[in-house]
Amino acid sequence: MIRTIIITAVGAAALSFAAPAQAQELAYSQVERGRYLTSAGDCKACHTDIENHGQPFAGGRAMATPFGTIYSANLTPDAETGLGRWSREDFYNALNEGIDDEGRHLYPAMPYPNFTLMTRDDTDAIFAYLQSLEPVHKEKPENEFPFPLNIRMSVSGWKMLFFEDEEFRPDPDQSDAWNRGRFLVDGPLHCGACHTGKNLLGASVDDEYMRGGLLENWFAPNIRGGENGGIAHWDEDDIVEYLKDGRSKHTAPMQRMGEVVSLSTQNLRTDDLRAVATYLKSLDDQLPETFDKIDAALAEMGSALYFDNCAGCHAADGSGVPYVFAPLTTSNKVHAEDPSTAIRIILGGARAEPTDNVPSIPAMPPFAWKLSDAQIADLLSYLRGSGPRHAAPVSASEVAEVREYLSEEH
Amino acid sequence: MTRKKLSGFDVVLVGFGWTGAIYAEKLTAAGLEVLALERGPWRDTSKDFATTFAQDELRYYWRHGMFQETAQSTLTFRNNGAETALPMRHWGSFLPGNGVGGSGVHWNGQTYRFLPSDFVVRSHNEERYGPLPDGMTVQDYGVTYDELEPHFDYFEKICGICGKAGNLNGQTSPGGNPFEGARSSEYPNPPMQMTFSQDRFEASARDLGLNPFPVPSANMSRAYVNPLGLQLAPCTYCGFCEKYGCGNYSKSSPQTTILPVLMERPNFTLRTESEVLSIEKSPDGSRVTGVTYVDTSGDSFFQPAEMVVMCAYPLENTRLMLLSQIGTPYNPQTGKGVVGKNYCYQVMSGATVFFEDEFTNGFVGAGALGMAVDDYNGDNFDHSGLGFIGGGYIACYTTNARPIESHPVPDGVPEWGSAWKQSIAANFLKTATVGVHGASMAHRSNYLDLDPTYTDRHNRPLLRMTYDFTQNDRRLTNHLTPVAEDIARGMGGREVKVSERTGAYDSVPYQTTHNTGGTIMGTDPQTSVCNRFCQSWDMPNLFVAGAGLFPQNAGYNPTATVGALAYWSVDAIINQYLPDPGPLVQP
Numbered sequence: 001m002i003r004t005i006i007i008t009a010v011g012a013a014a015l016s017f018a019a020p021a022q023a024q025e026l027a028y029s030q031v032e033r034g035r036y037l038t039s040a041g042d043c044k045a046c047h048t049d050i051e052n053h054g055q056p057f058a059g060g061r062a063m064a065t066p067f068g069t070i071y072s073a074n075l076t077p078d079a080e081t082g083l084g085r086w087s088r089e090d091f092y093n094a095l096n097e098g099i100d101d102e103g104r105h106l107y108p109a110m111p112y113p114n115f116t117l118m119t120r121d122d123t124d125a126i127f128a129y130l131q132s133l134e135p136v137h138k139e140k141p142e143n144e145f146p147f148p149l150n151i152r153m154s155v156s157g158w159k160m161l162f163f164e165d166e167e168f169r170p171d172p173d174q175s176d177a178w179n180r181g182r183f184l185v186d187g188p189l190h191c192g193a194c195h196t197g198k199n200l201l202g203a204s205v206d207d208e209y210m211r212g213g214l215l216e217n218w219f220a221p222n223i224r225g226g227e228n229g230g231i232a233h234w235d236e237d238d239i240v241e242y243l244k245d246g247r248s249k250h251t252a253p254m255q256r257m258g259e260v261v262s263l264s265t266q267n268l269r270t271d272d273l274r275a276v277a278t279y280l281k282s283l284d285d286q287l288p289e290t291f292d293k294i295d296a297a298l299a300e301m302g303s304a305l306y307f308d309n310c311a312g313c314h315a316a317d318g319s320g321v322p323y324v325f326a327p328l329t330t331s332n333k334v335h336a337e338d339p340s341t342a343i344r345i346i347l348g349g350a351r352a353e354p355t356d357n358v359p360s361i362p363a364m365p366p367f368a369w370k371l372s373d374a375q376i377a378d379l380l381s382y383l384r385g386s387g388p389r390h391a392a393p394v395s396a397s398e399v400a401e402v403r404e405y406l407s408e409e410h
Numbered sequence: 411m412t413r414k415k416l417s418g419f420d421v422v423l424v425g426f427g428w429t430g431a432i433y434a435e436k437l438t439a440a441g442l443e444v445l446a447l448e449r450g451p452w453r454d455t456s457k458d459f460a461t462t463f464a465q466d467e468l469r470y471y472w473r474h475g476m477f478q479e480t481a482q483s484t485l486t487f488r489n490n491g492a493e494t495a496l497p498m499r500h501w502g503s504f505l506p507g508n509g510v511g512g513s514g515v516h517w518n519g520q521t522y523r524f525l526p527s528d529f530v531v532r533s534h535n536e537e538r539y540g541p542l543p544d545g546m547t548v549q550d551y552g553v554t555y556d557e558l559e560p561h562f563d564y565f566e567k568i569c570g571i572c573g574k575a576g577n578l579n580g581q582t583s584p585g586g587n588p589f590e591g592a593r594s595s596e597y598p599n600p601p602m603q604m605t606f607s608q609d610r611f612e613a614s615a616r617d618l619g620l621n622p623f624p625v626p627s628a629n630m631s632r633a634y635v636n637p638l639g640l641q642l643a644p645c646t647y648c649g650f651c652e653k654y655g656c657g658n659y660s661k662s663s664p665q666t667t668i669l670p671v672l673m674e675r676p677n678f679t680l681r682t683e684s685e686v687l688s689i690e691k692s693p694d695g696s697r698v699t700g701v702t703y704v705d706t707s708g709d710s711f712f713q714p715a716e717m718v719v720m721c722a723y724p725l726e727n728t729r730l731m732l733l734s735q736i737g738t739p740y741n742p743q744t745g746k747g748v749v750g751k752n753y754c755y756q757v758m759s760g761a762t763v764f765f766e767d768e769f770t771n772g773f774v775g776a777g778a779l780g781m782a783v784d785d786y787n788g789d790n791f792d793h794s795g796l797g798f799i800g801g802g803y804i805a806c807y808t809t810n811a812r813p814i815e816s817h818p819v820p821d822g823v824p825e826w827g828s829a830w831k832q833s834i835a836a837n838f839l840k841t842a843t844v845g846v847h848g849a850s851m852a853h854r855s856n857y858l859d860l861d862p863t864y865t866d867r868h869n870r871p872l873l874r875m876t877y878d879f880t881q882n883d884r885r886l887t888n889h890l891t892p893v894a895e896d897i898a899r900g901m902g903g904r905e906v907k908v909s910e911r912t913g914a915y916d917s918v919p920y921q922t923t924h925n926t927g928g929t930i931m932g933t934d935p936q937t938s939v940c941n942r943f944c945q946s947w948d949m950p951n952l953f954v955a956g957a958g959l960f961p962q963n964a965g966y967n968p969t970a971t972v973g974a975l976a977y978w979s980v981d982a983i984i985n986q987y988l989p990d991p992g993p994l995v996q997p
Binding site: 313323324325349351354358360361363364366 | 455456457460461462633638639640641643644646648657658659666670671674
């Protein structure tokens with residue numbers, strides 16, 4: 001009962017300041033639209049302290065960036081620690097311009113360079129949904145940034161260089177589905193936050209758009225679906241299945257992307273996911289650098305390691321078991337320019353994310369205790385040197401680096 | 411040791427293997443708050459039997475990594491009432507499971523339905539052959555094959571069983587088992603790929619006029635998604651099934667077919683490493699009120715519940731009922747009483763074929779990779795004048811060529827030394843086996859009770875097993891083993907070594923983990939523990955699951971029937987008991 005009263009009070013307060021035309025939008029449909037966009041934006045993932053079983057949207061999740069550790073904000077309507085005293089205007093400014101209710105610049109770990117594509121109606125809807133949640137009192141830990149990044153004014157310089165405040169403009173030459181897809185990909189879904197390469201200051205590089213990026217030593221693969229793209233061999237149905245069911249015949253989302261699918265994309269409408277697929281499939285890519293076949297001795301070593309350790313699940317010819325165990329000969333992780341993800345999965349294992357449609361949780365066990373750096377390098381060099389596209393061999397020192405990183409409790 | 415009272419649940423499940431998972435899934439789906447108490451630890455594929463170490467023979471075969479530790483609980487054994495039973499300090503003849511998934515983690519996956527006549531053993535055989543001998547305490551289940559059929563069907567779909575129907579809705583279906591009861595649908599997956607040995611077995615059996623069929627297998631012949639949306643992967647034929655967990659998600663188990671969905675349900679709670687010490691009763695003895703269990707700190711708790719389902723291994727279910735003084739203990743002198751009655755087992759024998767030139771490559775195997783004949787099972791053949799009832803299937807499996815465990819050598823080879831080693835090297839890749847899986851008929855002298863001398867770490871008496879093969883068993887095995895030998899001789903090998911089942915039952919060499927009875931079901935409270943819905947005759951809010959319900963054991967592996975009975979019983983709980991709690995059958 002108390003909760004109802006609070007919501008009503010908040011609603012009434014908002015009403016008194018809002019233009020009359022918005023009164024109707026405080027209704028169910030606006031909250032519902034806000035919930036959908038919140039899901040699309042995957043707000044819950046960063047704004048819930050998942051590692052410590054925190055309350056949804058109450059923030060406090062530690063996010064390691066190349067510049068230091070940042071903690072997410074409390075999005076629940078708690079007056080002291082959350083958004084309880086925020087106005088719609090404040091919220092719009094945060095998503096649209098990266099400025100908080102007191103005029104401070106937000107660190108761009110919050111993807112406002114993407115969210116700025118959303119309209120004021122969109123952000124109002126998200127705000128209405130967040131305000132409908134149970135308030136949770138939870139202080140945000142201090143960010144751990146070295147000087148001068150701990151001074152928020154440094155962000156304003158970053159924004160001058162890399163940030164453009166603009167709403168989404170449809171391309172009239174493209175279909176509605178393509179435009180919807182591009183809006184979702186570049187806006188709320190903020191795919192480029194991981195899948196687009198970053199410069200040294202952590203800003204997306206236009207030339208690297210959806211060609212893959214490194215985040216917390218995971219390489220988010222190339223997801224361009226047109227000619228020569230990382231997922232050129234996926235069709236639209238594959239992309240929709242992957243985002244909806246958490247499985248496709250090519251692979252399953254794991255770890256960070258698993259979180260995205262389970263908290264965000266599985267909740268999206270199929271027509272929206274199809275629009276995303278339409279857009280991604282339109283992104284051609286340049287021919288990747290080609291490498292010579294690996295030498296016979298390395299191939300023999302790698303193939304023996306593969307047969308003993310991998311073939312049981314991924315099949316003797318690397319074709320996998322569609323929807324259960326990923327085919328490796330066409331994997332955009334195995335053949336990625338940056339082999340980090342493949343190295344990391346072999347060392348530490350990986351677990352597929354359950355979804356409403358596919359509740360299984362198949363997992364690959366860790367091999368760190370079983371295979372040496374040199375063996376993993378040989379194995380990966382063999383896999384990367386076979387299949388339709390060849391990628392550069394992997395060295396034992398590259399594996400050692402990731403092993404070292406993982407041993408530091410990541 | 412303090413005893414704390416906890417807040418109540420609608421249902422408490424004692425033990426969390428196959429039946430615990432089945433009851434929990436159905437009862438939580440019906441909206442009940444369910445708690446499962448499991449004596450052993452949590453176990454999951456990627457952590458506890460990952461492909462990187464799942465095939466560790468030393469750990470799992472030799473050191474019994476999957477099983478109940480005898481230090482935690484064991485039983486005493488004797489062959490007959492004149493002997494003094496001694497504790498089993500190392501498992502041999504059978505291997506009780508422990509931990510989440512129970513024996514459903516380390517089973518082979520041979521998933522036969524019992525025959526229609528197996529559920530009416532007394533009435534069927536007496537009608538056909540006249541009165542059974544004195545002392546043979548076989549009975550009818552009280553439930554028929556036709557009633558269980560939809561539940562067999564569902565369990566097979568949950569597991570994704572791979573096989574070929576022989577009787578679809580009463581029509582004979584070529585390639586399957588012509589003797590099976592009518593099935594409402596084909597198996598969800600096709601049979602496994604057979605190997606050289608099965609091909610030879612099939613040809614030999616056909617030459618003898620028998621009807622070979624592929625063994626119904628819970629090792630997957632292809633990728634499969636079950637009715638709960640859970641995925642199974644194709645079997646790799648590595649041959650590490652029995653005594654091992656499957657690292658490849660290729661064997662049906664609670665972990666692969668039920669738990670990922672169940673564990674997400676908010677109305678389900680699992681407490682592992684929580685051992686139930688007793689079932690508690692109301693002062694007037696008319697109902698159970700909950701259970702007392704102990705955790706790893708030695709703290710004990712009273713857990714109230716509206717309903718209790720006993721889902722532990724049959725031997726432990728019987729012991730818990732005896733310790734909790736529920737039901738009348740069986741008395742072999744008077745034949746009165748029911749708890750501990752009709753303990754049965756399995757009568758195994760076989761023949762090994764040694765080939766000269768052909769390779770059988772037994773390392774390419776799977777727990778249920780085999781061909782079988784059912785011509786000598788149940789009452790599929792005329793028993794007139796044979797002096798026994800029942801039978802068994804005869805099968806050729808390729809499952810067992812794990813090198814530490816398995817080293818078959820022909821007759822006349824020494825049991826150790828260089829000649830033995832040379833013989834293993836010469837024969838290891840060139841053997842095939844033909845096994846008889848014989849039924850075990852109940853007898854007045856075979857039973858379970860509490861041991862008068864030995865206790866566990868909580869000072870509770872151990873269970874005492876009194877068991878030996880009966881005259882029916884011996885005649886059965888003497889009749890069937892020569893058939894297996896004939897098939898083996900027709901397989902084209904150099905020589906055949908026959909392993910007969912003779913002498914007294916020996917609890918040391920492994921035979922099967924098919925211990926049945928003790929909490930049997932039936933039509934009469936004077937002769938059974940549970941009614942036909944697996945509900946205690948004495949306490950209507952107590953249900954019992956598992957092979958302890960079998961009044962006698964059939965010539966098959968028990969798991970399909972265990973699963974079907976669990977689904978049958980939980981269906982009765984949801985559709986009959988919950989709307990009107992009370993006895994589902996009036997005695």
